[in-house]
Amino acid sequence: MTCEYRCGNACFHKVPNTSSNAYFGDVAASAFSRRAALQAGTVLALAGGATSALGQGAAAAPPPHAPGGTAVGLRFEPIQQQTGDAFTVPPGYLHDVVIRWGDPIFSDAPEFDPENQSAEAQLRQFGYNNDHVGLFDLGRGEHLIVANHEYSSEPMMFPRYDPENPTQAQVETAWAAHGLTVVAVSGEWRGRRSRALDPVLDHPLNRRLHTSSEFELTGPAAGSELLRTSADAEGRTVLGTLNNCAGGLTPWGTWLTAEENFNQYFANADAVADPTARERLSRYGATGGESGRKWERFDARFDLALEPNEFNRFGWIVEVDPFDPTSTPKKRTALGRFKHEAANVQIAADGRAVAYMGDDERFDYLYKFVSDEAYVEGDVAHNATLLDNGTLYVARLTGDSPASQIDGSGTLPGDGEFDGSGEWIPLVSGNTSHVPGMTAQEVLIFTRQAGDAVGATKMDRPEDVEPSPRTGAVYVALTNNTSRTAAQAEEPNPRAVNKFGHVLELVEAGSDASAATFAWSIFLLCGDPEDPSTYFAGYDKSQVSPISCPDNLAFDDHGNLWISTDGQPGTLGTNDALYGVAVEGRQRGEVRQFLAVPAGGETCGPVITDDRVLVAVQHPGEVDGASYETPLSHWPDGGSSIPRPSVVATYRADGKKIGHA
Ligand code: FEO
Ligand code: CA
Ligand code: CA
Numbered sequence: 244m245t246c247e248y249r250c251g252n253a254c255f256h257k258v259p260n261t262s263s264n265a266y267f268g269d270v271a272a273s274a275f276s277r278r279a280a281l282q283a284g285t286v287l288a289l290a291g292g293a294t295s296a297l298g299q300g301a302a303a304a305p306p307p308h309a310p311g312g313t314a315v316g317l318r319f320e321p322i323q324q325q326t327g328d329a330f331t332v333p334p335g336y337l338h339d340v341v342i343r344w345g346d347p348i349f350s351d352a353p354e355f356d357p358e359n360q361s362a363e364a365q366l367r368q369f370g371y372n373n374d375h376v377g378l379f380d381l382g383r384g385e386h387l388i389v390a391n392h393e394y395s396s397e398p399m400m401f402p403r404y405d406p407e408n409p410t411q412a413q414v415e416t417a418w419a420a421h422g423l424t425v426v427a428v429s430g431e432w433r434g435r436r437s438r439a440l441d442p443v444l445d446h447p448l449n450r451r452l453h454t455s456s457e458f459e460l461t462g463p464a465a466g467s468e469l470l471r472t473s474a475d476a477e478g479r480t481v482l483g484t485l486n487n488c489a490g491g492l493t494p495w496g497t498w499l500t501a502e503e504n505f506n507q508y509f510a511n512a513d514a515v516a517d518p519t520a521r522e523r524l525s526r527y528g529a530t531g532g533e534s535g536r537k538w539e540r541f542d543a544r545f546d547l548a549l550e551p552n553e554f555n556r557f558g559w560i561v562e563v564d565p566f567d568p569t570s571t572p573k574k575r576t577a578l579g580r581f582k583h584e585a586a587n588v589q590i591a592a593d594g595r596a597v598a599y600m601g602d603d604e605r606f607d608y609l610y611k612f613v614s615d616e617a618y619v620e621g622d623v624a625h626n627a628t629l630l631d632n633g634t635l636y637v638a639r640l641t642g643d644s645p646a647s648q649i650d651g652s653g654t655l656p657g658d659g660e661f662d663g664s665g666e667w668i669p670l671v672s673g674n675t676s677h678v679p680g681m682t683a684q685e686v687l688i689f690t691r692q693a694g695d696a697v698g699a700t701k702m703d704r705p706e707d708v709e710p711s712p713r714t715g716a717v718y719v720a721l722t723n724n725t726s727r728t729a730a731q732a733e734e735p736n737p738r739a740v741n742k743f744g745h746v747l748e749l750v751e752a753g754s755d756a757s758a759a760t761f762a763w764s765i766f767l768l769c770g771d772p773e774d775p776s777t778y779f780a781g782y783d784k785s786q787v788s789p790i791s792c793p794d795n796l797a798f799d800d801h802g803n804l805w806i807s808t809d810g811q812p813g814t815l816g817t818n819d820a821l822y823g824v825a826v827e828g829r830q831r832g833e834v835r836q837f838l839a840v841p842a843g844g845e846t847c848g849p850v851i852t853d854d855r856v857l858v859a860v861q862h863p864g865e866v867d868g869a870s871y872e873t874p875l876s877h878w879p880d881g882g883s884s885i886p887r888p889s890v891v892a893t894y895r896a897d898g899k900k901i902g903h904a
Contacts, residue, residue, distance in 0.1 A: 245845075245865045248396045249372075249486075251507025251528070251535060253604065258726055259528045260606040262695030314825035316801035316851075316902040317835050321788050324817035325839035328876050330860065331818075332838050332893050339439040340879045341388070341428055341857070343889040344371050348426045348442055348449045357871070357885060358402060361412065365419035366451055369426065369442075371395050372888045373859035375490040375585065375795075376848040377498055379565065381427065386440065387448055388857075389498045389565050390424045390890060391487035396862060397536065398870045399885065406535075414541045418454035422484055423500060423572075425450040425565045438855050438894030450568045454483035457571055458561060462631040463674050464576035464687040472544065472552050481556040481574060482544075488603070489585035489707055489795050489847070493596070494618060495626035498563040501583035502574075503603060505557035506530075510539040514548035526691050528582075528604070529554060555688050560586045560600070562630060575630040578612045579670070579690035585795070589710040589717075590618050591757035596629045599717055601705030605724045607691065608699040609638040609708065611667060613757045635690070636667035637699040640763055642734025651729030651739030653768055653776025661737050661778075662764035665749070668697045703727060703736045703744065706809075707795045711826065713802035715754055718766065718826070719747040720793040723810060735763065742814045743770035743777070743791040746806065748826070766826070767834070769793055771815060780832030788836035790822050791815045799851040799902070802827060805837075807846035807858065812866075819846045821858055823902065838893055841878040841886070843869070848890070853900040856893040863888060 246252045312318075319333040332338050342348075345355030345368050352367030370392030379387040395417040398404050404413065427446035430438060443449070458481045460470060470478035488503035506528040513531025515521050529547065533539070539546040544553040559574040560583055578586065581602040589597045594617030600610045614633040619625050642649065642663040644656035655661065669677045670693045671686040678686050678693045686693040703724035710717045721736065722744045729739040735747065748766040752758040769791050770777040772784035779787045792810030799805060804826050808819045820839040825831050837856065840846050844863035849856060864876020864886035876886040895901065 244396070244398070244867050244869065245862050247535060248865075249394050249862070250504035251530075253504060253528060254725075256528065256530065258605050259526050260604070260691070260695065260701060264695055264698040264701070313833065313835070314801065314803055314828065314830045316799045316803045317823040317825060317833070318902050318904045319835070319837060321835040322837070322839060324789060324815065324836070325820070326817055326842060328841045328864070328878055330838065330841055330878065330891060335896055336893055337896050338838075338891050338893040341440045341890040341892050342369050342426065342442050343879065343887040344369055344373075344420075345887065346442060347444060348424065348451070350444045357400070360401070360416055362415035362419040365416050366453060369424055370422055370451070370453070371400060371420035372861050373890055374488050374847045374861055375500060376850055376857055376859050376890055377490065377492045378850045378852070378857060379492070379496070385427055385429045385443065387565055388424075388426050388428055388890065389563070390426070390859065391490060391500055392420060392422050392424065393486055393488050393503070393861065395420045395536070396865055399865060399874070400871065402871050404871065409537055411541055414536070414538055417536065418483070422451065422453035422456065423487060423563065425563075425568070438892060438898070440855075440892050448565060448568055450565070452484065452563070452572060454485065456483060458482070458484055459571045459573050460556065460559075460576055461573045462576035462687070463671070464684045467684040467688065469552055469555050469684065469688050472550050472556070474544065484561050484572070485557050487561070488583070491585055491587035493562075493588045493626075494590060495623065495629075496566065497627075498565050499586040499588070499598070500561045500563060501585050501600075502557050502559050502561065503582045503584060504528075505582075506554075508534055508536065508538055508545055509554050510534040510537075510546050511548040515551055520551060523689050523692070524554065526689070527554070527558065555580070558582065560598070560630075564627075576687050577631050577633055577635065577673075579610060579635050579686075580688050581607065581690050584706040585708065587707070587709050589715065589756040592753075592755040593757065594618055595633075595757055597756035598630065599708035599710060601708050601719065602691065603704050603706050603722070605704055605726050606701035607705065608694040609702055609705045609719060610690075611636050611638075615673070632673060634672040635670045635687070637670055637694045637697060638665055639668055639698060640665040640700045640735040644734055646733070649732050649734050649737050651732035651737070653738045653778070655778065656734070660764050661734050662762070663734055665761045665763050667759050667761070668699065670694070670697065700735060703741050706793070709796035709798065709804070710756065711798055711802060711804070713798070714827065715751065715756065716826070717749040717751070718796055718804055719749060720796055720806065721745050721747060722792050722794055723814070735765075737765070738768065738776055743768070743774075744793050744810075745769055746793050767793070767824070767832070779834055782830070782832030787832070787834040788822060789815055789817075790820070790834050790836070794845075795847055795849060797849050797851050799823070800853060805849055805851050807849050809845045812843070818842055819844060821846050821849055821856070841876050842866070843876055843886075844878075851901065854894060856901060857890060858893070859888070859890050861888050
């Protein structure tokens with residue numbers, strides 16, 4: 244059910260990437276190996292000199308580990324794998340629901356009433372299926388939460404829902420339930436020691452953005468003929484943002500939110516006659532016939548036969564200024580168009596902004612964007628231009644072990660590591676295309692095909708890509724890819740039928756985020772640690788928690804990586820969860836499970852501070868057979884209630900810091 248409503252059953256369709264670019268890179272082309280980098284002290288240089296995501300020098304202190312002890316920040320008692328309809332936290336921790344689907348964010352909104360839900364009510368309430376969560380500190384105990392509402396699950400949202408005949412009221416409510424929320428929350432009123440947070444109704448920054456809100460296309464592809472429609476002859480103004488999955492906060496205080504499986508909202512790709520247009524649609528997973536939600540019956544722009552370019556106006560990274568509630572969010576075309584999972588910004592050695600991005604599809608690619616201009620602290624107007632001008636790159640990874648040693652089993656090659664070198668292949672710089680046969684605007688709008696043309700490396704669903712603010716090393720969550728065969732196994736994606744996914748570690752040459760080359764190694768090969776194909780950075784596998792399908796990543800203030808999962812029910816038979824793992828020091832690879840979400844749910848968010856861990860519980864109880872009439876979860880309200888996607892705060896019962904002894 245989640246497959247159908249979230250991503251239009253992407254995994255049941257044929258792989259959209261039918262390009263013939265090679266699976267095996269040219270080992271001889273390797274110019275920069277991770278081992279050489281380590282020997283040259285590059286990693287040490289990173290720890291001492293990298294610029295953090297906040298544009299400040301990173302700490303040069305040694306990794307925060309007590310001798311023989313678990314890393315600071317991860318000193319909680321790991322929980323066991325869970326299967327129940329409960330949100331589970333470690334002993335000594337409490338959790339509290341911050342905001343649920345349908346909770347008002349304005350005082351003129353009605354209280355949530357699923358029997359009588361309307362678009363009018365939903366537009367003033369928290370949307371459905373929260374995914375990315377970002378947190379800004381407003382001071383005085385107040386914070387600003389920014390949250391994505393990735394998709395609607397109509398059979399679970401609406402009483403008596405008929406998927407063949409949705410009503411106009413249901414469709415309009417779903418449009419309102421998609422999109423974004425900006426909402427202030429406060430922890431003040433519960434007393435000094437409580438870490439619980441509650442929405443601040445009518446806060447001046449509270450805002451809903453949805454399928455009918457205006458978004459501006461900016462950057463080199465804005466205004467392209469390929470982006471013009473009958474409603475927008477200029478190709479610059481789009482209504483709505485769709486399937487916003489994860490995202491990131493920029494050093495200049497804005498929010499990046501990623502349009503992912505937008506293809507599922509569009510109907511009748513088979514009615515498009517032009518072969519070039521059909522090929523482009525196919526590469527982005529557009530299918531023929533009616534769409535799953537049948538929105539095209541209520542708005543012709545979702546009918547590709549009538550409005551073929553509307554499709555091209557989704558699949559972008561969107562930048563929102565949450566501190567200006569009157570601002571028009573920007574779809575930044577310079578960052579390319581694909582099934583964007585997220586975007587996370589690191590400041591390069593010379594001050595330029597570098598955004599790391601994954602295209603979440605089996606056999607699709609890893610990207611980065613490097614701005615032309617440098618970030619200037621405090622210059623809001625200048626920083627607002629950074630993501631419109633720059634170069635978009637796609638990654639090609641090469642292994643350093645003989646191909647014969649990569650047999651698809653996950654067995655480490657003779658040199659003891661899945662590792663090698665990589666290069667960032669430029670695709671487009673402003674109005675200059677680097678891809679033969681494609682214009683700059685075509686590269687930006689059909690970025691997947693540009694990646695095909697230059698021989699990018701086909702990855703196992705690149706999701707969140709997160710640079711460490713402490714070391715500058717970049718971590719890539721590769722969720723899974725059961726379609727990869729043994730013949731297609733290669734050192735960066737070494738397992739055939741990769742059910743459990745892996746996490747890649749990438750070190751840019753010269754410690755510089757704007758570098759043209761990098762070294763990489765596999766940090767985790769996920770799964771049950773008793774499975775011989777798993778690998779936890781060499782850490783003792785008897786001491787780690789099982790983990791599968793890594794999705795969203797975050798760092799805590801101590802440099803530990805936190806990993807949320809999407810897919811443990813179908814792979815480990817347990818609920819999705821959140822883990823912390825040290826990436827430095829003697830405990831590198833010690834994966835510890837912190838929390839688990841209720842059955843059927845996915846762990847999204849996450850935000851880790853010393854005070855709280857925030858996660859979004861997406862699609863709780865969304866399993867085959869569940870519906871509004873037959874809910875298979877009653878979380879969070881209990882009794883016979885329907886489940887409600889919600890943001891949850893977890894904190895210490897004694898008020899002390901997360902993960903400290
Ligand atoms: Fe919406 Fe790639 O997860
Ligand atoms: Ca190797
Ligand atoms: Ca995700």
